[in-house]
Amino acid sequence: MTGTLFRLLAIAAPTKALPALLAGVLAAASGIALIGTAAWIIASAALQPPLSALALAITLVRACGIGRAVFRYLDRLLSHRLAFACYENLQQATYRRSAAAIPLRAGNAREGEFLHDLLTGCETLRNFYLRTVPQPLIAGILTAVTCAALAPLCPWGVPLIIALYLLHLVLPHLLHETDLRTESTAYREVLLDLLDGRAELAAAGTLTQAQGQLDTAAEDFQQKQSHKRTKRERLFTLLDVLRVAVWIALIALLTPYAADGVLSGVQYAVWVLVLEAVLSEYRPLPAASLGTVEAVQAAENILPSAPCAALNPAHTDTEYSAEEQAPLIEAYHLSFGYHADVPILRDLSFRIHRGEHTAIIGESGAGKTTLASLLLRLWEPDCGTLSYNGVPHTQLSPDGTRTLFGASLQGSWLFSTSTRDNFLRLHENMDEAHIWQALETAQLADVVRALPAGLDEPLGANAARLSGGQRSRLLTALALAAEADLLLLDEPTAGLDAARGERLIAAVLETLDARGGTLIVITHDLPLLDRMKQVIEL
Known part of the structure; x- marks a missing residue:
């Protein structure tokens, strides 16, 4: 204290x-x-x-x-x-x-x-x-x-x-x-759950029951606060009496x-x-x-904790010959789980070199999106080390790591304004030519041109006016526009027919090869694997 x-x-x-x-x-x-x-x-x-x-x-x-x-x-x-x-x-x-x-x-x-x-x-x-x-x-x-x-x-x-x-x-x-944080947490969690799921609860006809649970949680919280105030008032009154007694x-x-x-x-x-x-x-x-x-x-x-020692020492004993360049990414005995008793990834090791386009595949729940989040440093591994260009992740800031990536993950949010605004929020100084170039590569340029206001047409909340496949391609275009060394895409061909998906991947790979970039793709699209130089199966 x-x-x-x-x-x-x-x-x-x-x-x-x-x-x-x-x-x-x-x-x-x-x-x-x-x-x-x-x-x-x-x-x-x-x-x-x-x-x-x-x-x-x-x-x-x-x-x-x-x-x-x-x-x-x-x-x-x-x-x-x-x-x-x-x-x-x-x-x-x-x-x-x-x-x-x-x-x-x-x-x-x-x-x-x-x-x-x-x-x-x-x-x-x-x-x-x-x-x-x-x-x-x-x-x-x-x-x-x-x-x-x-x-x-x-x-x-x-x-x-x-x-x-x-x-x-x-x-x-x-x-x-x-x-107070402990007392209010239960009420706030019920409130947030109700807000997140109100549409589903209304559809199921149980919204009134959920509101009753919220009322119960609120009453319990208010009773605790009322009891606390009563105890304080009694103490303050006692001290008032004591103060008068000392004065007398x-x-x-x-x-x-x-x-x-x-x-x-x-x-x-x-x-x-x-x-x-x-x-x-x-x-x-x-x-x-x-x-x-x-x-x-x-x-x-609230205050940031003092830095603590890493649970695992950084993996720094790897040596590279003069001919061998340090890999863009190296995972060394990587382990991670959302809960300690339910590991998602265990003892995973791999390397990705520059230009070595890599696919991550596996059954649903195998940890593909989790691995992508670890690569982006949204979470830190429980064990093992991730290295970027030969530098262990323990020596890099998360923000510094993310500058290596252009990424599109499932669940990414799009602003309700326009296509142009979504690009400029991520890439402040991007000109219109580069925006159209990214849209062309993502096979979305024709769709945007067909909109009444083109690049300036409002997209609706989370781009609701676009279809699922169009929305996915817009996310791919936004990731491409970063022109980073690594492009990380999560199911970029989901919602596309085979021909359009083939054209998308071909255009993306052509763009990356031209600028020396590397693709990491999470996919269930097995024909796409023929274009990859490495496949990591979880």
């Missing part, structure tokens, strides 16, 4: 955090000084003090009132600037983590947790910088100053104030609250000093109200203490 707190605090730059903290301390001190000065005026007015003293006190009241407003404004301004700057960094960390983890090995099982992190986790950490950190520090500084002033006068009051301060920080931890005890401890003349009546009145003002600064502490736990839990899920 301590290490996570230090990581959170390290996100906030000291040059921004210290001015915000100083403004908060000065705002609270101005408020306390305002109350103390007002108490002096009220208590001493009947004693007819010199007008100069009254004028000075009145001026001080005005100065403290203005100072409290000014410093409170600076506190809000600086602390919010700091919090939202940190909030931006945390959101970016969340999206980077999501991009690295998606697609999830466990499917939709953890989508509720991701949704919580995106909607609630970052907001919790933003509040950490707004409410969790400043309040204990401000109250601690005021406590230290008050105890230093009170110690020569009433030594027994010092431990009472310190104990009260510590109780406000420690007692909330006795609630042993469940992580401090008044009782000061009374003998006033009776003995050590304190004048005016000084006694000032101390009574100043102590009440100082103790009132403890009210936000229980919520801040609980916020620390919530922030640590959120940070452990």
Whole structure:
């Protein structure tokens, strides 16, 4: 927990955090000084003090009132600037983590947790910088100053104030609250399942039953939150009573000093109200203490983990002769499974050299698309090593690896705008000639020309206005346009007749051979294998 707190605090730059903290301390001190000065005026007015003293006190009241407003404004301004700057960094960390983890090995099982992190986790950490950190520090500084002033006068009051301060920080931890992420996950997963499958549920006539399950999950979540709020309110009330009790005890401890003349009546009145003002600064502490736990839990899920050692050492003992070029891809004893007890690939080794067009075949569920995802570093292997141009994957970033590929996988999404827009989103500076060249190779140019607006014709959600075969060819064209060393296609001839599929593969291979590219194709199209130089059967 301590290490996570230090990581959170390290996100906030000291040059921004210290001015915000100083403004908060000065705002609270101005408020306390305002109350103390007002108490002096009220208590001493009947004693007819010199007008100069009254004028000075009145001026001080005005100065403290203005100072409290000014410093409170600076506190809000600086602390919010700091919090939202940190909030931006945390959101970016969340999206980077999501991009690295998606697609999830466990499917939709953890989508509720991701949704919580995106909607609630970052907001919790933003509040950490707004409410969790400043309040204990401000109250601690005021406590230290008050105890230093009170110690020569009433030594027994010092431990009472310190104990009260510590109780406000420690007692909330006795609630042993469940992580909000855990509590909300069940509800969010039911919600996401219902959203994903609402069309099928409606068709089956079970949508109402599914909505009932969602209502039950929501009620259970609300009951847990209501129970948590009740426990918090009881604790906060107990601390309010304890705070009043300590204040009364401090008044009782000061009374003998006033009776003995050590304190004048005016000084006694000032101390009574100043102590009440100082103790009132403890009210936000229980919520801040609980916020620390919530922030640590959120940070452990959102902040990137420290890099750990690889489970398997990189395979670097392969040597290539001067005549033998390092393969574009080499898999060495590769193993992977979505669940530890259900391996998909086991001890798989192969090489793909430049120009060595390769087909990956196998029964449904044999792991063909899974292998493609491993090659693209969407997932990392459980065991073994993947090398790219002789460099182990452990020494390459996933983004760096993906620049080697133009890829089209099953389930890829297309934007609803136009064919041109889909190309430009992936290849920002591509000109129209290159777009038509990719469409010609993918055997889709005639289809696009026949559209009313050509390249600028809207395609509908996920290219719904195209047939399955046309949509597959558009994905092939988008992958070809990358002009990468490796072209990875998943069932590119699915939905095409034999003649069109033959023309597509012939055009793709001709294009790749002309630019020195290499094709990796996942296929069930057995005649296509005659054109391949290597076949990997899973």
